Amino acid sequence: MAVIEARGLGKSYKGKVAVNGLSFDVRPGTVTGFLGPNGSGKSTTMRLMLGLDRGHGTCTFDGRPFIEYRNPMREVGALLEAKPFHPTRTARNHLRMLATANDIPEGRVDEVLAIVGLSDVAGKAPSTFSLGMGQRLGLAAALLGNPHTLILDEPANGLDPQGIRWMRDLLKALASEGRSVFVSSHLLSEMALMADELVVIGRGRMIANGPVSDFTSRAAGNHVVVRTPQAHDLAALIGQRLAGVGSVQATEPGVVQVTGLDASAIGDLAFENQIRLHELSTHTASLEEAFLQITGGSEEYQAQRPPTGFQPPAPQQQPGYGQQPGYGQQPGYGQPPAGYGQPGYQQPPGGWAPPPTQQAPHQPQQPGTNQQFGGQA
Numbered sequence: 126m127a128v129i130e131a132r133g134l135g136k137s138y139k140g141k142v143a144v145n146g147l148s149f150d151v152r153p154g155t156v157t158g159f160l161g162p163n164g165s166g167k168s169t170t171m172r173l174m175l176g177l178d179r180g181h182g183t184c185t186f187d188g189r190p191f192i193e194y195r196n197p198m199r200e201v202g203a204l205l206e207a208k209p210f211h212p213t214r215t216a217r218n219h220l221r222m223l224a225t226a227n228d229i230p231e232g233r234v235d236e237v238l239a240i241v242g243l244s245d246v247a248g249k250a251p252s253t254f255s256l257g258m259g260q261r262l263g264l265a266a267a268l269l270g271n272p273h274t275l276i277l278d279e280p281a282n283g284l285d286p287q288g289i290r291w292m293r294d295l296l297k298a299l300a301s302e303g304r305s306v307f308v309s310s311h312l313l314s315e316m317a318l319m320a321d322e323l324v325v326i327g328r329g330r331m332i333a334n335g336p337v338s339d340f341t342s343r344a345a346g347n348h349v350v351v352r353t354p355q356a357h358d359l360a361a362l363i364g365q366r367l368a369g370v371g372s373v374q375a376t377e378p379g380v381v382q383v384t385g386l387d388a389s390a391i392g393d394l395a396f397e398n399q400i401r402l403h404e405l406s407t408h409t410a411s412l413e414e415a416f417l418q419i420t421g422g423s424e425e426y427q428a429q430r431p432p433t434g435f436q437p438p439a440p441q442q443q444p445g446y447g448q449q450p451g452y453g454q455q456p457g458y459g460q461p462p463a464g465y466g467q468p469g470y471q472q473p474p475g476g477w478a479p480p481p482t483q484q485a486p487h488q489p490q491q492p493g494t495n496q497q498f499g500g501q502a
């Protein structure tokens with residue numbers, strides 16, 4: 126099965142650097158999420174990987190560039206932002222044409238239409254499709270050659286919640302069969318459930334590359350909560366153990382919040398000193414929090430603050446969303462540590478030691494009702 130190796134990818138538009146020396150691997154059997162603020166260079170990178178844009182660097186799929194494959198759709202399935210659908214040709218005929226050009230058996234067309242849930246509208250022209258249906262047809266085209274590698278730019282764009290969950294389950298299933306899946310998305314909660322690895326860029330440069338769990342565990346705000354009737358004694362012991370690295374603070378009577386020491390170390394310390402614990406829990410940043418911290422300041426397009434007197438709508442936010450104390454750019458974030466983002470990167474220095482992580486559990490797909498475009502997993 127294929128590994129994607131991108132090396133030194135770069136591209137400038139009229140002297141402005143859009144992608145700057147990106148190198149990363151995408152391993153078989155994984156979903157690798159590609160994250161970055163608007164305009165950070167994700168789509169340009171994907172086009173460079175496929176040789177659709179002229180630029181610097183190389184990208185190989187199992188050791189060969191995409192354009193060197195005789196039947197590239199059998200090797201790499203791509204869904205990019207621009208969808209080249211013929212205005213009058215039906216969805217089925219569009220796929221038939223691609224199948225013929227790539228030496229793919231025609232029977233595969235109806236298979237992929239069923240996989241993406243478009244069998245009922247296969248005789249209609251894509252110009253009549255909604256955004257989400259167009260995305261499904263683009264995905265059908267990407268899957269047509271049963272490729273071992275998928276490069277998907279915002280595939281969930283326009284999908285309804287059932288469609289998003291279906292897409293997540295499909296991509297995870299494809300990866301579990303040994304495929305390499307490289308997917309960009311702004312849906313960070315989806316990415317948290319779907320991706321094994323991340324490539325995070327800002328202004329065309331690598332910011333982070335590695336397992337999702339490493340990424341979230343390094344975020345500022347990760348801490349351990351300890352509830353104990355001997356909070357004062359425990360806080361003093363933790364303070365001594367921390368020796369100035371990390372923090373311990375009482376957030377309410379009988380509760381201390383600790384950074385710089387993980388739950389097992391705190392549990393051991395309490396046990397050794399006969400301190401009773403009523404709660405010992407690790408709180409890890411969400412992918413969204415970690416992403417906003419690490420990309421803070423690298424947005425190409427930053428919205429202005431609302432004018433004075435603006436009343437925000439009543440909060441319907443997720444915990445940790447919006448402007449929270451300690452939110453935004455933290456010391457050590459925003460600027461990628463030296464050498465960070467290179468393949469096989471080493472632990473960056475200072476304040477990045479990962480405590481154990483808590484990832485949201487994967488939710489198995491429930492049988493949906495009223496799904497017009499349900500798709501097969």
Ligand SMILES: Nc1ncnc2c1ncn2[C@@H]1O[C@H](COP(=O)(O)OP(=O)(O)OP(=O)(O)O)[C@@H](O)[C@H]1O
Nearest residue numbers: 138142143161162163164165166167168169170425
């Ligand atoms: N054809 C083009 N001509 C000129 N500039 C371009 C072109 N395509 C992209 N750019 C610029 O290159 C930069 C990266 O754009 P790109 O579309 O790759 O970002 P992106 O991360 O995919 O953004 P988004 O998340 O909004 O889709 C942006 O500054 C964009 O304006």
